[in-house]
Amino acid sequence: MQLLSHLLEFPAPETTHASGIIAIGGDLSEKRLLLAYENGIFPWFEDGEPITWWCPEWRMVLLLDTYKPSKSLRNILNRNKFTVTFNTAFKEVITHCQQAKREGQQGTWITDDMMNAYTTLHESGKSTSVEVWLEDELVGGLYGVDLGRIFCGESMFSKVSNASKIALHFLVGYLKEHNYLLLDGQVYNEHLDNLGFIEIHRDDFLKILHVANSKN
Structure with a gap:
């Protein structure tokens, strides 16, 4: 594991621990964050820990063409109870993601510094939020880093049942419409597994990422 200096660089993926x-x-400067994501690397650490950068051997991704909403989700969508927007409440979405209680997790990796960093990315058009509203209340959403052909999902939240699934559904629709290659979920968790994400090897992910970068 390399200790980073002030130089704007990362070690080669094959050196990953x-x-x-x-x-x-x-x-967590904008330039370093974008360089990281463009090379398949992302930050993940908790308050009080040093900034830690990851490039795991197995990557959790959603192949957009294989996505199919469940029958129960289709039924919810058909009721038209929810309104979905993009980039209208980024700060509120990331704040809810920070405050969401997650099973088996005592703290949060979305530190105040992380919130500020991704808000800066959002202000420059590199980080996107999806908001789910029930009447005038924000009840779910997600945010992530937009690389142009790859969307790197960071976190999602639900205050009512299925709200984050609705946010994901609309995000996938947008990504398909604009010819994105895949949606990156980073590391395995059961929720992503249930949503249709699969694990692919780091080498395969980096090859797709290289194609995406070359076409931007």
Whole structure:
């Protein structure tokens, strides 16, 4: 695991530690974050820990052409109870994601510094939020980093049942319409598995990422 200096660079993916950690340190500047995502790397750490950068061997992704909403979700969508927007309440979405209680997790990896960093990315058009509204209340949503042909999902939340699934459904529709290659979910969790995400090897993910970068 390499200790990063002030230089704007990351080690090669093949140097990644078996844990999935590729580097420690550096900063959360806009340029470093974008460089990280363009190379298949993302930050993940909790308050009080050093900035830790990951490039895991197995990557959780959603292949857009294979996505199919469940019958129960289709029924919910057909009721037209919810309104979905893009990029109208980014700060509120990331705040809800930070505050969401997650099973088996005591703290949150969305530190205040992380919130500020991704808000800066949003202001420059590189981070996107999807909001789900029930009447005038924000009840679900997600946010992530938009690389142009790859969308890197960061976090989602639900205050009512299925709200994050609705946000994902509309995001997938947008990504398909604009010819994105895939949706990156980073690492395995049961919720993503239930939504249709699969694990692919780092080498395969980086090949797709290279194609996406070359076409931007």
